[in-house]
Amino acid sequence: MISELKYLQMRSSENSSDSSVKRIGSSSFNGQAKSSTK
Numbered sequence: 001m002i003s004e005l006k007y008l009q010m011r012s013s014e015n016s017s018d019s020s021v022k023r024i025g026s027s028s029f030n031g032q033a034k035s036s037t038k
Helices: 002-014 019-028 030-037
Strands: none
16 A cells, blocks of 8 residues: 555656656555555
């Protein structure tokens, strides 16, 4: 789970143009990310 989040974050950071991927990742791991990070 953590590795996937990191991967998504890195990918979203690198591919800023890909808003769809960023949106999907953010939407999918929004709650989990907040819970994991905090």
